[in-house]
Amino acid sequence: MNILNISHHSFYPGENCQMNSATVQKKSLKKIPIIDNQEIAPGAFVLSFKRDFLFIPGQVLAVTTHENIAPRLYSIASGAQDEEIRLLYTLKPDGELTPELANLKTGDSLFVSGPTGKFFGIAGPSVWIAAGTGIAPFVSMWRSGLTKDKILIHGSRFLHSFYFEYEFKNALGDSFIRCCTKESGDGVFYGRVTQWLEQQPTLWPDKKYYICGSAEMVVEARDILIDKGISFDKILAEIYF
Ligand SMILES: Cc1cc2nc3c(=O)[nH]c(=O)nc-3n(C[C@H](O)[C@H](O)[C@H](O)COP(=O)(O)OP(=O)(O)OC[C@H]3O[C@@H](n4cnc5c(N)ncnc54)[C@H](O)[C@@H]3O)c2cc1C
16 A cells, blocks of 8 residues: 555645645645545535555545645544545535535545644543544544544534444444534433533543544633643644634
8 A cells, every 4th residue: 555646646736725724734636536425414424535545543634626726624534444535524505615525426536635634543541522523533543443442422413413323332332422412312411522521520530532623622622621630641632623
């Protein structure tokens, strides 16, 4: 398996194209054909294409459909050994890229960077905290076999938005906690992930904490963890913006 050879099919986004992460440098992208683009829940899609590079679970790719659209970042949501790369994304109807992504059909082209980012999954005991599509890096970690000693807390607005919940229930059992803000459901905490965290009398001081989602959720969750005695160096965050 080779790391992306990007020289042949690549392009550089124009000077006016800003990638939406300071952590990713302007870099060339490779044109690849889409294998599938399925709506797995209302407004949520899993897009897939053949993997021809290595990555570490938790890493992201920069993606766009066209040179004129600045690439956006998406966490890889497939296992490190899977033959396909999968990306989980939600349609932002007023957004620039996701309406284009949602229209892609099998065989259509996508421009994709190599993997980047340092939100690396590890084998040790960890608490995974996600909101919405922030579940994606944990899907990658789960599919890469990193589920031992893991607790997953996933927040979503609707019951249908616990993406991959059956797989996580199978893999993690009672260590999979769902928090829903707009609907109540069996075994589901009614409220935000941060409210669930706040209500716990104690957390797990020796575990590592991974937080992924919006800036607001990540910052709030981090503050709660620190208030509850989790040391700063045990907290790793990936902010989607
Ligand atoms: C490290 C990282 C990983 C990520 N991983 C994922 C992932 O796995 N899955 C996922 O779904 N997303 C992920 N994201 C978010 C993703 O990169 C995009 O930001 C998202 O998909 C929106 O793209 P878009 O082009 O459709 O919307 P954009 O065009 O970027 O717009 C986003 C929203 O902002 C609004 N907006 C745009 N411009 C303005 C303006 N000038 N004033 C006010 N509002 C405005 C739009 O109406 C829209 O609702 C990640 C982000 C980061 C940084």
